[in-house]
Every structure is written in structure tokens, then in C-alpha cells.
Amino acid sequence: MGATDGYAADEYDVVVVGGGPTGENLADRTAAAGLRTVLVEQQLVGGECSYWACMPSKALLRPGAAAAHARAVPGIEVGDTLDAAAVLARRDAFADHWKDDDQVAWLRGAGIELVRGHGRLVGERTVRVDDGRTLTARHAVALCTGSVPDLPDTPGLADARPWTNREATGATMVPRRLAVVGGGVVAVEMAAAWRSLGSEVVLLVRGGHLLGRMEPFAGELVADGLAAAGVEIRRFTEVVAAGRSGKVRLTLDDGDEIVADEVLYATGRRPQTADLGLESVGLEPGSWPAVGEDCLVADVPGGWLYAAGDLNHRALLTHQGKYQARIAGAAIAARARGERPDTARWGVHAASADPAGPPQVVFTDPEAASVGLTLAAAERAGLRVRAVDQDLGAVAGASLYADGYTGRARMVVDLDREVVVGATFVGPGIAELLHAATVAVVGEVPLARLWHAVPAFPTVSEVWLRLLEAYRDGR
Ligand SMILES: Cc1cc2nc3c(=O)[nH]c(=O)nc-3n(C[C@H](O)[C@H](O)[C@H](O)COP(=O)(O)OP(=O)(O)OC[C@H]3O[C@@H](n4cnc5c(N)ncnc54)[C@H](O)[C@@H]3O)c2cc1C
Numbered sequence: 209m210g211a212t213d214g215y216a217a218d219e220y221d222v223v224v225v226g227g228g229p230t231g232e233n234l235a236d237r238t239a240a241a242g243l244r245t246v247l248v249e250q251q252l253v254g255g256e257c258s259y260w261a262c263m264p265s266k267a268l269l270r271p272g273a274a275a276a277h278a279r280a281v282p283g284i285e286v287g288d289t290l291d292a293a294a295v296l297a298r299r300d301a302f303a304d305h306w307k308d309d310d311q312v313a314w315l316r317g318a319g320i321e322l323v324r325g326h327g328r329l330v331g332e333r334t335v336r337v338d339d340g341r342t343l344t345a346r347h348a349v350a351l352c353t354g355s356v357p358d359l360p361d362t363p364g365l366a367d368a369r370p371w372t373n374r375e376a377t378g379a380t381m382v383p384r385r386l387a388v389v390g391g392g393v394v395a396v397e398m399a400a401a402w403r404s405l406g407s408e409v410v411l412l413v414r415g416g417h418l419l420g421r422m423e424p425f426a427g428e429l430v431a432d433g434l435a436a437a438g439v440e441i442r443r444f445t446e447v448v449a450a451g452r453s454g455k456v457r458l459t460l461d462d463g464d465e466i467v468a469d470e471v472l473y474a475t476g477r478r479p480q481t482a483d484l485g486l487e488s489v490g491l492e493p494g495s496w497p498a499v500g501e502d503c504l505v506a507d508v509p510g511g512w513l514y515a516a517g518d519l520n521h522r523a524l525l526t527h528q529g530k531y532q533a534r535i536a537g538a539a540i541a542a543r544a545r546g547e548r549p550d551t552a553r554w555g556v557h558a559a560s561a562d563p564a565g566p567p568q569v570v571f572t573d574p575e576a577a578s579v580g581l582t583l584a585a586a587e588r589a590g591l592r593v594r595a596v597d598q599d600l601g602a603v604a605g606a607s608l609y610a611d612g613y614t615g616r617a618r619m620v621v622d623l624d625r626e627v628v629v630g631a632t633f634v635g636p637g638i639a640e641l642l643h644a645a646t647v648a649v650v651g652e653v654p655l656a657r658l659w660h661a662v663p664a665f666p667t668v669s670e671v672w673l674r675l676l677e678a679y680r681d682g683r
């Protein structure tokens with residue numbers, strides 16, 4: 209590339225490394241602010257979310273949930289099995305057939321230059337790409353390289369050729385028997401999806417609970433749903449050895465052996481920073497870079513290095529990565545203009561919604577959704593709180609939604625300020641309830657005013673009224 213408008217060749221205002229949802233959005237914000245921006249991506253623009261995580265996993269989950277909800281309403285004939293080929297074909301479409309042409313066209317339209325290759329920091333404001341180019345940034349380098357699966361060092365695991373999220377979201381055949389190791393979000397979602405497509409699924413959980421970051425009742429109701437769908441759940445179980453001789457063989461700590469066609473390891477994530485040149489700026493390779501509220505890396509002086517998205521470990525969620533991208537992009541633009549960013553809590557350059565508790569939906573049947581703090585987290589934070597619980601199935605909208613509707617809602621109230629600091633809903637089709645709770649938590653809406661937010665009758669949202677009544681009546 210030749211020099212343009214006073215820039216040397218390969219000189220930009222902002223260099224973004226990693227083109228997942230976070231990197232794309234950050235680049236969009238800096239380009240929109242008039243900063244010359246280049247994005248370095250080693251694989252597909254759109255990142256894990258578009259091709260091997262959010263989108264294909266939700267495409268795999270939706271048909272099973274839709275069928276289950278239809279079965280719960282008398283008068284609708286729904287067969288016992290899904291058309292797996294049709295579900296997988298729809299999944300392929302949602303993953304854009306693993307091609308990023310549309311996203312590349314979008315980048316071009318947003319005025320962002322794309323460099324394909326693996327980028328590494330080689331010093332201050334400098335990124336070398338493995339195609340030989342050295343990109344320099346006048347203002348900022350933003351690392352948005354995401355996370356990769358974190359597998360344990362179980363003997364024989366490599367020989368077992370375990371699935372990670374990539375195979376679990378991209379498989380082209382339905383395994384007859386699937387073992388899933390883990391008790392987090394990927395484990396429960398993928399267990400639900402493949403069970404709905406006909407696999408026999410056994411879920412191997414190290415501890416006693418599923419979905420450990422949510423209220424305990426969320427994990428219990430999701431476990432009930434999985435068990436009702438036919439998933440075998442084995443708790444307090446560790447895999448101590450693995451291997452494959454045709455089939456996968458897993459030895460458990462109680463001596464039992466599990467034989468399966470495939471095994472999915474859903475045991476968490478580690479940062480994609482092992483080969484990112486962090487050592488060139490004094491950071492530890494393979495670490496999660498610590499950042500401030502504007503995603504500026506704390507331990508690198510000069511105010512030029514940012515880390516956003518999964519990589520900074522604040523919240524491993526696409527929407528929070530995109531939020532951080534908007535915040536960091538605005539902070540970069542402010543510093544480039546010589547302004548001091550506003551990083552006070554809820555300031556325009558502070559990702560305050562991360563520590564407040566990000567919204568999250570687990571797309572199992574029942575769904576589990578939460579925002580803000582759990583009761584335990586609020587107590588740990590030193591707040592004087594009260595939890596108010598309600599049976600979701602008792603709301604008219606829920607009983608219309610499905611016969612035998614089972615669900616639960618919890619609101620955690622800060623008693624000193626009389627605001628909601630956390631909310632959790634578990635039940636069929638509750639995902640869309642969550643944003644109202646997010647507005648209440650982030651807006652710190654006083655309960656006295658929430659009384660005037662009247663939920664329409666007969667919707668599942670009427671649970672808000674029940675929660676407020678129960679709080680008022682001390683129940
Ligand atoms: C199975 C599964 C389902 C999920 N479902 C949801 C969901 O429903 N909702 C939700 O909010 N979140 C979900 N998540 C989490 C979500 O996928 C991540 O939070 C999100 O992808 C993070 O975005 P990111 O841009 O930070 O990183 P990534 O999406 O990981 O993107 C990072 C990009 O950087 C590139 N890269 C890495 N290193 C380099 C380098 N050195 N040079 C150049 N490029 C590089 C990678 O190729 C990649 O394209 C799910 C995760 C999994 C595993």
C-alpha cells in the first residue's frame with residue numbers, strides 16, 4: 209500500500225488485531241470518528257461468535273425448543289423427532305457457510321482496511337503481520353483476539369480427539385452417543401441441542417451444580433429440563449483418563465467407563481494471547497491483560513494499548529465485547545482529540561455494565577436468563593439485600609404459553625437504595641423478559657417508580673407485578 213494523506217505506508221491511526229464481534233465494532237467506532245483504521249484477522253472476519261459459537265449454536269437449539277413449546281399446547285401435532293438434515297442445513301446458513309464475504313463487504317463499506325494474517329505486537333504502537341507487513345499506529349493498538357477452549361491435561365485426551373465448541377457447533381453428523389464434560393453454558397446448551405437432534409447424551413459434571421455463575425435454582429431447573437429431555441446427568445464426576453479405539457472411552461474417578469461416539473469438552477476458555485507478542489511490551493504471554501474501565505491496558509504506559517472482548521476476561525459474551533468496543537473506540541477517539549476520557553462509573557468511556565453484572569441468556573429449555581448480581585454476589589459485595597422469588601407458572605401469560613409451565617423468577621433488591629440490583633428468570637421463552645430487567649438494573653430505577661411500569665395482561669412479564677407485590681407485602 210502506498211502513502212496517503214500524509215500517512216507513511218502501513219501507518220494508521222488505529223490498528224485492531226482480531227476481527228471478531230469486538231474487533232469489528234471497535235474498528236467501526238474509530239473509523240466513524242475519522243481515524244484511519246486497519247483490522248488484522250487471521251481467519252474469518254466475524255470471529256468465533258459468527259461461525260463456531262453464538263450463531264450456529266442458537267440455530268441448533270431453536271428447533272428443539274420450538275418443538276417442545278408446541279408440544280406443550282394441546283391441539284398441535286408435533287412429531288417426536290426433528291429433521292436433523294434440515295436443522296443442520298439451517299445452521300450452515302446461519303454460519304454463512306463459514307465464509308466471511310458479507311462481513312468483509314461490511315468492513316469495506318465502513319471504511320476499514322482489512323489485512324489478512326496473524327498479527328503480533330513487536331513494540332510500542334507496532335504490529336507485525338505474518339505476511340511481512342509492519343503496521344504502525346499513531347494513536348492506538350486494540351487487541352481483540354478473543355479466547356480459545358481450555359482443555360484439562362487428562363491423560364490420553366488428545367488421543368480421544370475431543371470436540372471443542374468448533375466441532376460441537378459445526379458437526380455434519382448427529383453422533384449416536386455424545387459425552388459432554390463440563391457444567392457451564394456451552395455444556396448445557398450443546399447437551400440440549402444434540403439431544404434434541406437424537407443423540408444419547410451423558411453430561412459429566414465435576415461439581416454438584418450446573419451454571420455456577422447464576423442463582424442456584426437456574427442450574428436446577430435447567431438440569432430438570434435436560435433430564436426430562438433424556439440427558440443423563442452425572443454429578444461429582446471427573447474424567448481421569450481418556451482414549452479412543454474406534455469409540456471414545458472415558459474412565460471416571462469412580463472407576464466407571466463411558467463409551468461414546470464423541471466427547472465434547474466444554475471446560476472453559478483461555479485467552480488467545482500466547483502468540484501475540486505481549487512480551488514485547490512487558491506483558492506475560494498467555495495471560496488475560498488487565499484493563500481499566502475504558503479497556504486501556506493497565507500495565508503498559510503511554511495510553512496506546514487497549515484490550516477488549518473475551519480477551520480481557522471482564523465478561524465472555526458477544527454483546528459485552530461489542531459494548532466494550534463502543535466504549536474503547538470512543539475513548540481512543542477522545543484521546544486522539546487530546547481530550548481526557550470520562551471513566552467515572554457510567555461515564556461515556558467506562559464499561560460499567562460489566563461489573564454491574566452483564567445480561568446473559570442460556571438458550572436451553574427452559575431458558576435461564578440473568579442480569580446484575582445474584583443474591584450471593586450482592587451479599588459478597590457487602591450490600592444489604594433481599595431476594596424476592598415468584599413462581600413463573602402462576603402468571604396468566606405463562607399458563608397460556610404452555611400447559612404445565614414451570615419456571616421461577618427472582619429479584620434481588622438493594623434495601624438501602626430500594627433498587628433492583630439483580631434479576632433471574634428461568635422458564636420456557638423467557639429470554640425476551642431480560643431486557644426490561646437490564647433497564648431496571650442499569651437505570652437504577654427506584655421500586656416506587658417501577659410500580660408505574662405496568663406489564664401488559666396476559667404476558668409472562670406480569671411476573672414483574674407479582675415480584676413487586678411480594679416485595680411490598682414482605683413475602
Ligand atoms: C459454543 C459457544 C456459544 C456461545 N454463545 C454465545 C451467545 O449465545 N451469546 C453470547 O453473547 N456469547 C456467546 N458465546 C461467547 C462469544 O462467542 C464470545 O464472547 C465472543 O465470540 C467474543 O468475541 P471476541 O471478538 O472478543 O473474540 P472472538 O469471537 O474469539 O474473535 C477473535 C478473533 O481474533 C482473531 N485472532 C486471534 N488472534 C489473532 C492474531 N494474533 N492475529 C489476527 N487475528 C487474530 C480470531 O481469528 C478471531 O476471529 C458463546 C461461546 C461459545 C464457545
Ligand SMILES: NC(=O)c1ccc[n+]([C@@H]2O[C@H](COP(=O)([O-])OP(=O)(O)OC[C@H]3O[C@@H](n4cnc5c(N)ncnc54)[C@H](O)[C@@H]3O)[C@@H](O)[C@H]2O)c1
Pocket residue numbers: 360389390391392393394395397413414415419420446447474475476477524525568569570571
Ligand atoms: N448463551 C450464552 O450466552 C453463551 C453460550 C455459550 C458460551 N457462552 C460464554 O462462553 C464462555 C465459555 O463457556 P464454557 O461453558 O466453556 O465455560 P464456563 O466457564 O461457563 O464453564 C466451564 C465448566 O467446566 C467445568 N470444568 C472446568 N474444568 C473442568 C475439568 N477439568 N473437568 C470437568 N469440568 C471442568 C467448570 O466447573 C464449569 O462448569 C462462558 O463464559 C459463557 O459466558 C455464553
